Amino acid sequence: MIETIKLTKKYGDLIAVNEISLKLTEGDVFGFIGPNGSGKTTTMRMIATLLQPDYGEAYVCGRSIYTHAEEIRRLVGFMPDFFGVYDDMTVLEYLEFFAATYRINGPNRRKICEEKLELVDMSFKRDAMVSQLSRGQTQRIGLARVMLHDPQVLLLDEPASGLDPRARIEIRNLLRRLGAMNKTVIVSSHILPELADVCTRVGMIEKGELIVDGHVSEVMQKARQAIVLHIRVTENTDGAAKILEQCDEVDHVSIEKETILARLKPGTMDYSNLPMALFEAGYRLTLFREEEVNLETAFMELTKGKQQ
Numbered sequence: 251m252i253e254t255i256k257l258t259k260k261y262g263d264l265i266a267v268n269e270i271s272l273k274l275t276e277g278d279v280f281g282f283i284g285p286n287g288s289g290k291t292t293t294m295r296m297i298a299t300l301l302q303p304d305y306g307e308a309y310v311c312g313r314s315i316y317t318h319a320e321e322i323r324r325l326v327g328f329m330p331d332f333f334g335v336y337d338d339m340t341v342l343e344y345l346e347f348f349a350a351t352y353r354i355n356g357p358n359r360r361k362i363c364e365e366k367l368e369l370v371d372m373s374f375k376r377d378a379m380v381s382q383l384s385r386g387q388t389q390r391i392g393l394a395r396v397m398l399h400d401p402q403v404l405l406l407d408e409p410a411s412g413l414d415p416r417a418r419i420e421i422r423n424l425l426r427r428l429g430a431m432n433k434t435v436i437v438s439s440h441i442l443p444e445l446a447d448v449c450t451r452v453g454m455i456e457k458g459e460l461i462v463d464g465h466v467s468e469v470m471q472k473a474r475q476a477i478v479l480h481i482r483v484t485e486n487t488d489g490a491a492k493i494l495e496q497c498d499e500v501d502h503v504s505i506e507k508e509t510i511l512a513r514l515k516p517g518t519m520d521y522s523n524l525p526m527a528l529f530e531a532g533y534r535l536t537l538f539r540e541e542e543v544n545l546e547t548a549f550m551e552l553t554k555g556k557q558q
Contacts (some may be wrong), residue, residue, distance in 0.1 A: 253272070258306045268297070270459075279437065283536050284454060298328040298405055329395075411440065451463070481537060491504075491505055501516075
């Protein structure tokens with residue numbers, strides 16, 4: 251559905267996007283992760299045909315951004331991080347206005363607007379003035395707007411920016427629905443936890459370069475240099491730590507707030523004998539689990555060379 255080949259954009263001596271190559275298929279929800287100014291928005295604007303690359307190529311549903319820009323715009327819904335609304339309109343009037351610009355006419359127009367309001371859980375605000383909406387509600391109306399023409403591809407630039415916790419949860423739920431509808435979605439964010447549980451794939455961009463691109467589980471695995479175990483015992487934490495230090499699989503042991511952190515040697519996957527060693531020494535376990543690697547940890551680990 252989306253393919254970029256060495257997509258590049260320069261502003262004078264500044265390389266905003268540096269030879270990004272990416273391929274997404276139908277149903278992919280792609281989390282585009284990177285700090286502000288890393289090139290996320292520039293990349294999305296080029297895919298949406300709103301910005302001309304200096305080099306490289308991009309295809310949307312098999313169509314080139316150079317030769318089929320008008321067709322691509324009919325296939326894409328692009329939601330910028332900030333967009334204007336018309337305060338003197340009701341929510342339904344606002345959507346009907348944009349439906350008309352998509353050449354959705356006749357009695358079908360209102361039906362489609364109502365359907366999109368229901369999709370984003372905003373039917374209860376259909377007759378409210380746009381000026382009365384909260385930031386989160388405005389974002390949801392913006393998403394309904396870009397869905398009016400039933401695009402195959404959605405480009406959502408920081409859709410949860412500036413939202414309160416409840417509104418962020420609502421946006422995440424919407425993203426899950428879009429993935430279930432087999433839309434191809436690129437959603438950018440610099441707030442990593444927002445994307446961890448909604449994306450099928452993630453890409454990490456730093457200073458215009460796509461450093462990591464893969465399925466979420468693959469990225470987590472790549473970031474994990476070694477397994478770290480969190481262990482607690484009923485008593486004598488120091489003694490249990492010394493037992494673990496003597497095990498061949500263990501590389502390093504430390505204690506944080508009565509929890510033993512045992513880092514295994516690189517490549518070690520089988521640690522089944524560690525709890526047995528503690529049992530045989532008379533210790534009773536209250537906690538024994540692997541440390542989770544989240545997107546934030548993965549980003550810091552995989553981009554640490556770029557941020558220096």
